[in-house]
Amino acid sequence: MKHFLISTVAAIGLLAGAGMAQADGTLNVAAQFEIQGPEPSTSGYIFTRMGISETLVNADADGQLTPGLATGWSVSDDGLTWDFALREGVTFHDGTPMTADTVVNALEIARGKPGQLTDLPITRIAAGNGTVTLTLSEPLAALPAFLAEFRSQILAPSSYAADGTGTQIIGTGPYRITAMEPPLSLDATAFAEYWGDAPQITDVSYSGVSRVETRALMAESGDADFVFGLDPASVSRLSMLDQVEVLSVAIPRTLLLKVNAGHPALSEPEARRALSLGIDREGTATAVLRYPEGADQLFPPSIAGWHNDDLEPLAYDPAQAQKILTGLGWETGGDGILTRNGERFALTLTTYPDRPELPLVAAVLEQQFRAIGVELTINTTNSSEIPAGHQDGSLDLGLIARNFSLIPDPIGTVLSDYVGNGDWGAMNWQNEDFATLARGIARGEDDEGDRAKAAAILQDELPVIPVAWYQQTLAVSDRVEGATIDPFERSFGLQDMRWAE
Numbered sequence: 256m257k258h259f260l261i262s263t264v265a266a267i268g269l270l271a272g273a274g275m276a277q278a279d280g281t282l283n284v285a286a287q288f289e290i291q292g293p294e295p296s297t298s299g300y301i302f303t304r305m306g307i308s309e310t311l312v313n314a315d316a317d318g319q320l321t322p323g324l325a326t327g328w329s330v331s332d333d334g335l336t337w338d339f340a341l342r343e344g345v346t347f348h349d350g351t352p353m354t355a356d357t358v359v360n361a362l363e364i365a366r367g368k369p370g371q372l373t374d375l376p377i378t379r380i381a382a383g384n385g386t387v388t389l390t391l392s393e394p395l396a397a398l399p400a401f402l403a404e405f406r407s408q409i410l411a412p413s414s415y416a417a418d419g420t421g422t423q424i425i426g427t428g429p430y431r432i433t434a435m436e437p438p439l440s441l442d443a444t445a446f447a448e449y450w451g452d453a454p455q456i457t458d459v460s461y462s463g464v465s466r467v468e469t470r471a472l473m474a475e476s477g478d479a480d481f482v483f484g485l486d487p488a489s490v491s492r493l494s495m496l497d498q499v500e501v502l503s504v505a506i507p508r509t510l511l512l513k514v515n516a517g518h519p520a521l522s523e524p525e526a527r528r529a530l531s532l533g534i535d536r537e538g539t540a541t542a543v544l545r546y547p548e549g550a551d552q553l554f555p556p557s558i559a560g561w562h563n564d565d566l567e568p569l570a571y572d573p574a575q576a577q578k579i580l581t582g583l584g585w586e587t588g589g590d591g592i593l594t595r596n597g598e599r600f601a602l603t604l605t606t607y608p609d610r611p612e613l614p615l616v617a618a619v620l621e622q623q624f625r626a627i628g629v630e631l632t633i634n635t636t637n638s639s640e641i642p643a644g645h646q647d648g649s650l651d652l653g654l655i656a657r658n659f660s661l662i663p664d665p666i667g668t669v670l671s672d673y674v675g676n677g678d679w680g681a682m683n684w685q686n687e688d689f690a691t692l693a694r695g696i697a698r699g700e701d702d703e704g705d706r707a708k709a710a711a712i713l714q715d716e717l718p719v720i721p722v723a724w725y726q727q728t729l730a731v732s733d734r735v736e737g738a739t740i741d742p743f744e745r746s747f748g749l750q751d752m753r754w755a756e
Contacts, residue, residue: 281442282459282480283461283480285464286480287484292438302428307443308427310324310405313745316695325387326341333394337398339386342673347413348431349425354382355383355385360378363380371662372407375401394700395697405661409426414472414756416684429451440463443532445458455753468489475493480735481731482730482731488561493550505726506658506740507552511657513719514682516653518602521602527718533624534569534623535571536551545726546693550567561669562704580593583595585628600629602651606634613655620749641655645679653720670693672719689713692712727740733753
């Protein structure tokens with residue numbers, strides 16, 4: 256309750272502050288993400304989305320890699336040496352030039368912190384004459400995509416303490432920070448020395464607002480111009496307003512159940528199949544989420560190569576689910592919950608309110624699973640409890656929204672979630688055939704169809720259980736023109752917006 260009160264009081268203050276900011280010609284962004292501090296490894300996605308920091312490589316709306324702070328890249332014939340040509344004339348927000356040495360410094364610091372770079376087969380990062388060279392111990396065809404991930408952002412040396420801890424965000428983006436008060440707000444203004452096109456809106460601000468009802472109110476009242484992360488009820492209400500435009504687009508993200516395959520009740524693939532058969536995906540998607548459709552496999556159609564049209568779709572069949580569980584030795588108890596060897600089929604489902612649709616879906620799953628004899632206790636808490644429960648083995652089920660586009664090539668997330676030690680993916684599940692396919696894809700040695708084969712293994716063994724393919728929604732004030740949704744969630748696109756005439 257204390258956290259709720261603090262969040263509500265702070266949000267009210269932010270709402271009032273946003274109104275004042277708008278009067279001064281500031282575009283205000285409201286989203287659910289807190290700023291944990293000036294540390295790119297934890298809050299870096301906020302800084303890249305706000306246009307404050309940048310990466311060597313970018314990605315367009317189709318997921319194709321494009322130049323960023325690197326104008327191009329090449330790889331040696333053996334796949335072990337990558338050269339990145341740096342953009343000339345780039346200046347950090349503190350007035351110092353971006354050089355090969357400063358890029359190496361930022362990448363080495365990022366590689367020393369938790370994140371995707373840590374697990375890559377990089378043996379050396381070296382500065383050249385306007386270039387940076389990365390040497391690998393084994394080929395990695397997707398390396399440029401890893402350098403598009405937010406934790407690979409390039410910051411000035413003055414951003415870090417001697418031990419590499421982030422102390423301030425001195426980037427190269429079209430906006431520079433003028434004030435930041437973690438965990439709730441930052442202000443930024445256009446950077447006059449930006450190497451690219453100057454933003455048309457000079458001043459922007461960010462408000463971290465945890466409660467979706469407050470964010471929706473900010474959009475409705477005009478106290479925020481760009482509101483991210485809306486629940487279905489808010490989308491319906493805001494869509495009826497003339498002064499607000501609601502945008503929605505399918506993105507490479509899947510709402511799914513993360514399963515502890517080491518749990519005695521979940522260790523058999525058949526048990527996970529039974530849980531999957533107990534989920535009414537179409538009903539949940541259309542009636543609860545207001546999405547066009549549920550997810551009949553893990554990878555949405557937007558992820559080319561990984562989405563496999565030949566897979567048998569995940570179905571809804573409660574009777575078949577109960578039949579499978581009976582075959583596994585479960586018997587219906589007096590209260591309708593299954594038991595086996597004196598143990599109830601009772602699980603805790605952990606989720607988080609940062610994405611407001613997750614608690615709604617959790618409540619629906621509780622009812623659907625009870626119908627097949629499985630008891631769920633819902634634990635709605637901080638999102639950090641998901642990886643923590645993975646690490647200490649306490650997690651039963653986690654309801655999450657997994658992004659396959661933080662690294663524009665999905666192989667980065669696939670390797671982390673299903674081959675490596677990523678704590679947002681498979682838990683206590685390993686499959687050597689899958690690992691062999693994934694490593695071959697990562698090296699660039701895959702044959703046509705290997706991605707589809709890998710997807711088929713996940714469909715068969717269900718180390719995670721897909722529920723719905725994601726629709727990202729946001730509300731934009733009619734005072735703003737040019738707003739779009741980046742399907743890869745790399746940028747809010749503030750630098751391309753303009754005040755309506």
